[in-house]
């Protein structure tokens with residue numbers, strides 16, 4: 106993103122939202138994990154710089170331009186703001202020497218520019234005819250009005266600032282071409298001097314913070330510097346400009362506390378307030394002097410550790426020290442000779458106001474951020490907006506993000522935490538199953554061969570016994586039956602271990618389940634059981650491993666049958682339905698149900714509640730593995746003595762990248 110006057114230092118930003126809260130223009134939003142300033146919306150007031158505890162906001166630096174481009178031209182005049190006394194409290198009288206030492210040809214005071222515009226203000230005030238005039242030397246204030254309150258641009262005094270007036274004066278009164286550099290406490294001045302309406306008066310702007318850096322870089326030793334005076338023209342009362350109400354004093358506009366025609370406003374919150382008051386026509390004052398900071402002495406780049414009152418005192422002392430040095434006659438003639446300088450300017454509207462969203466949009470956003478009722482609107486202000494409604498409007502205007510709402514974020518985090526816990530449990534389970542699977546595969550493989558031998562030899566021996574007519578046939582049957590059971594267990598174990606591989610084809614799940622049910626119905630163990638299928642699908646197929654899914658539903662139906670053994674009603678209902686992405690199968694029985702304490706154990710391999718010799722405890726473990734391999738899900742609802750419903754959810758399409766063993770030619774449609 107294009108960096109404006111103020112920007113974020115990405116790696117320092119900890120997204121604490123304090124800048125967003127502070128920004129009067131709502132020009133900051135969190136994008137990709139950092140608070141980004143939208144240049145077009147920014148008014149360069151620099152409040153975000155002041156509040157950032159991480160020093161993650163920076164004001165554009167023009168140090169290199171000053172040192173390596175302008176100063177080498179050898180015709181550069183520095184004009185310093187009167188708040189220099191607050192920025193360099195003990196050194197202000199050595200500053201002119203220091204500036205000359207680093208290469209400025211002349212050092213003047215901007216305050217003379219304030220003296221120049223005073224008569225223009227006085228004239229405007231006299232001629233205002235009831236219209237409220239808003240002072241315009243503060244670039245953050247006029248920019249705020251231009252961008253967000255276009256209808257008030259007409260009220261802005263159409264007069265240049267002291268900085269521009271001084272630049273114009275110096276250029277007009279210099280025989281040769283000069284470059285004028287303004288040095289002050291303000292970030293917005295860097296924007297102002299580039300305004301089309303005043304371009305050319307000033308060539309560069311640096312802040313007191315930058316000046317300090319220059320002194321450090323060039324190793325200026327103040328101990329070795331003499332004190333010196335500024336270059337003329339000297340200012341008179343214009344020096345008090347950086348203090349709130351300074352303009353009124355300079356322009357001899359009464360600011361008597363009882364004079365309701367005049368209002369002095371300083372500080373961001375009060376600026377917002379007064380602008381709304383003027384807009385709502387609640388105020389009829391003739392003149393409103395507005396500064397975005399609490400006086401320029403509180404500017405974002407004043408670079409002073411002093412508190413407001415100390416800074417104010419330093420500036421007042423500085424003014425009083427110097428003011429008696431001014432030769433009033435020289436000053437008057439300077440002002441008189443400057444009467445033809447054009448000190449007017451315009452303030453075109455630069456609208457950044459966004460369209461108001463509809464009530465429906467606002468409501469929808471409030472709902473989305475869990476503010477369903479008035480009580481849910483906490484208006485905690487953490488997002489930077491006074492009310493949840495204002496915040497929702499900002500989201501709709503695309504200048505705020507949902508994640509900026511702290512209560513909403515906490516709720517989201519809690520949910521994510523719960524989800525994480527659940528996933529962790531599933532992961533633990535899957536790991537357990539995987540290691541058991543490996544063990545099982547090894548054991549099964551080793552047992553399979555001797556088992557085959559036992560079965561083969563016992564069958565042979567049985568046949569021989571039949572021939573010889575010996576009556577130990579029942580013993581052989583017993584051996585064969587038990588060996589068969591072992592074979593079943595082994596085959597289950599192998600299935601369990603083999604889950605890691607899927608052979609995907611397009612499977613018609615209704616056909617698959619219908620086939621299983623058909624084969625069950627001819628099995629005597631299902632004699633008393635009623636199985637019903639309800640399907641709501643319209644010829645839908647899913648990508649799945651046919652054999653493995655067969656095993657899933659066979660196991661589920663067997664479990665359901667076994668659960669119904671003691672029940673009067675022996676019903677199994679299979680419901681097949683779907684949503685946009687999944688096919689869902691509910692297998693419900695009217696069996697014994699699963700006690701709460703067993704719920705967590707039933708997927709554990711070898712967990713069985715069935716009689717010795719009946720259950721292996723591998724059915725659900727195998728099902729679980731197969732379903733998870735298919736990226737599906739399994740859920741159980743059960744009530745003791747009422748029955749159990751097992752819900753299998755299978756995605757219609759499996760992401761092929763996640764399954765390694767599928768070959769293109771294994772696809773059948």
Ligand code: ADP
Pocket residue numbers: 660664665668694696697698699707712713714715719720721722723724725726749
């Ligand atoms: P097995 O069927 O060999 O016992 P499973 O892994 O298939 O092993 O099932 C584990 C246990 O889960 C069963 O022993 C039984 O206690 C319980 N169970 C599974 N399905 C049901 C069901 N539909 N109704 C009641 N209990 C069930």
Ligand code: MG
Pocket residue numbers: 660663664720722723724725
């Ligand atoms: Mg089972």
